Each structure stands twice: as C-alpha cells, then as structure tokens.
Amino acid sequence: MLKVSQLEVKYGVIKAVQGISLTVDQGEFVVLIGNNGAGKTSTLKAICGVNPVSSGLVELNGEVITGKPSYKIAAKKIAMVPEGRHAFAGMTVQENLSIGAYLRRDKAGIQEDKEMVYGLFPILKDRARQMAGTLSGGEQQMLVIGRALMSKPELLFLDEPSLGLAPIVVETIFETIQRINRQGISILMVEQNAFLSLSVAKRGYVMDSGAIVLEGSAEELMNNEMVKRVYLGQEDLS
Structure with a gap:
C-alpha cells in the first residue's frame, strides 16, 4: 500500500x-x-506533502x-491526526466532524460515518453541540481522530496520540485505534510511548x-x- x-x-x-x-x-x-x-x-x-x-x-x-500537494494526497484516502490535536475550537463537535468529510458528497454515507464515530467515542455524541475548545484534552483527541475518520481513509496517520493525556485516557484511545485497524484501515503511528505502541501494533x-x-x-x-x-x-x- x-x-x-x-x-x-x-x-x-x-x-x-x-x-x-x-x-x-x-x-x-x-x-x-x-x-x-x-x-x-x-x-x-513529508509523506503527506506538508513538508x-x-x-x-x-x-x-x-x-x-x-x-x-497535501490536498491532492488527502484526496487519495489518506488522513492524518496531527500532534497536539488541533480541533477547531470555535466550532461544535458535530461541525468538526462535518469538516472532516469536506471532500465527500455522499450525504447518507457521511451521516452513517458520523454515527460510526459516535459509536467509537460515545462521549462525542453527548458533546455534539458543545464547542470543541471546551472539551478536555482526551475528548479533543477523540474528536480529531473522529474527524479524520470522516474522510473515509484507507490509510490513517497518527502523530503522538498519547501526548499530554492521562494514562487511563490513553488506554481508551489506543483500544479504539485497534478497533479502527480491525475495520480494515491501515495505520502508521508515530509515538514516543514505545511500550504501549508496540503492544498494539503488528x-x-x-x-x-x-x-x-x-x-x-x-x-x-x-x-x-x-x-x-x-x-x-x-x-x-x-
């Protein structure tokens, strides 16, 4: 691939x-x-065309x-979750998710994938109308992963998903990343937490x-x- x-x-x-x-x-x-x-x-x-x-x-x-250019690479079903989360703070959770699907035109599929994201991260459904900037760090990390999934990627890049998060939140997020991979999405993850990353990767x-x-x-x-x-x-x- x-x-x-x-x-x-x-x-x-x-x-x-x-x-x-x-x-x-x-x-x-x-x-x-x-x-x-x-x-x-x-x-x-560099792989994504940003550098x-x-x-x-x-x-x-x-x-x-x-x-x-990075936008053409993104159109090839590659999505990246950047280091430091970068949720759109002045937008709601559901608006952030909708932006993740900006290249798509299949309205029914977009709604279906939004429900899929809410299934992976139930707290986001509870926070759907809440401004992203008011979420906790862990909730924002869930949101940006969900936003990336809304583009329906075949290959997902994750840059330091555990950075700055409490251990119990990291465990939850890594379990969900494994579930995403089991859905058939290829993953390349950059991570300083060697033990945790090697325990979930192939x-x-x-x-x-x-x-x-x-x-x-x-x-x-x-x-x-x-x-x-x-x-x-x-x-x-x-």
Missing part, C-alpha cells in the same frame, strides 16, 4: 530525515518509535505521490537522529535488548 524509499528531509543545512525506507501493507498497523527529535513527525509530514521531500520516493498503491521501526536503526515485528522489538534499555526503561539484571 505505502512504500517509502530513501526519503530525505532537510531544513536548511540540517538533515532531519536521512534516507529512510519503510512500508505499510493493506490493513497493517505499523508504528514508528523514537525519542523526541528523532525525525518521526518530519517523516509523516517538502529533499530526495527519495513515496508511493501509494504503486503511484508515486512524492512532491504532490510491526515497528525505531528511529534515531533521522535514521531508522531497527525494524521488525512488534514482538521482536519488544524483546530487543537495546529497545528495552533505551525506549522501555528496562535493564537486564541477569
């Missing part, structure tokens, strides 16, 4: 992403983990999308200083000594 080959992203003379390659297959849940500043968000933004690509290729279902990549330093199944990475020491906070005491 998604194939990234030798991707480089530069900010002036600084090379934020250094020739990385990764794939996400149809229906797969893949995570990109690493410390703050590793280049994870820059990678997502310019210095070199390399991004292919979606065999079509090269490198360099295309495969993962570890990024450090703009480069991918490890890749493998979630189980392999969870059991890797370097990952346990650096990202999971575990020491081998044997």
Whole structure:
C-alpha cells in the first residue's frame, strides 16, 4: 500500500530525515518509535506533502505521490491526526466532524460515518453541540481522530496520540485505534510511548537522529535488548 524509499528531509543545512525506507501493507498497523527529535513527525509530514521531500520516493498503491500537494494526497484516502490535536475550537463537535468529510458528497454515507464515530467515542455524541475548545484534552483527541475518520481513509496517520493525556485516557484511545485497524484501515503511528505502541501494533521501526536503526515485528522489538534499555526503561539484571 505505502512504500517509502530513501526519503530525505532537510531544513536548511540540517538533515532531519536521512534516507529512510519503510512500508505499510493493506490493513497493517505499523508504528514508528523514537525519542523526541528523532525525525518521526518530519517523516509523516513529508509523506503527506506538508513538508517538502529533499530526495527519495513515496508511493501509494504503486503511484508515486512524492512532491504532490497535501490536498491532492488527502484526496487519495489518506488522513492524518496531527500532534497536539488541533480541533477547531470555535466550532461544535458535530461541525468538526462535518469538516472532516469536506471532500465527500455522499450525504447518507457521511451521516452513517458520523454515527460510526459516535459509536467509537460515545462521549462525542453527548458533546455534539458543545464547542470543541471546551472539551478536555482526551475528548479533543477523540474528536480529531473522529474527524479524520470522516474522510473515509484507507490509510490513517497518527502523530503522538498519547501526548499530554492521562494514562487511563490513553488506554481508551489506543483500544479504539485497534478497533479502527480491525475495520480494515491501515495505520502508521508515530509515538514516543514505545511500550504501549508496540503492544498494539503488528510491526515497528525505531528511529534515531533521522535514521531508522531497527525494524521488525512488534514482538521482536519488544524483546530487543537495546529497545528495552533505551525506549522501555528496562535493564537486564541477569
């Protein structure tokens, strides 16, 4: 489905992403983990067309999308949930969801998907007429995920969905992300919480200083000594 080959992203003379390659297959849940500043968000933004690509290729279902504007990439059934939530604070919950469907014209399908989002996040239905800016951080995260789903994506990008949220809220959101993946939506998630992300994903990549330093199944990475020491906070005491 998604194939990234030798991707480089530069900010002036600084090379934020250094020739990385990764794939996400149809229906797969893949995570990109690493410390703050590793280049994870820059990678997502480059794939989505938000940041310019210095070199390399991004292919979606065999079509090269490198360099295309972000709105054209979004029209190819890709949706991104950005870091920091970015709900439209001056709009209601239901207005935020409707904006997520701005490229669609199937009114019945839009209403059906709105009910699907309310099924995933029941609290949003209770808050439907409430201004998004008055929601809690966790409710806003639910809203922006729901807003992304309203575009009916085949591939969903999630950038640090646990950031700044209470552990019990994070657990709820990650359980829902798994449900979304089980519906057949492919997911590429950037996340600093390595333990939680590897516990829900199928495969993962570890990024450090703009480069991918490890890749493998979630189980392999969870059991890797370097990952346990650096990202999971575990020491081998044997």
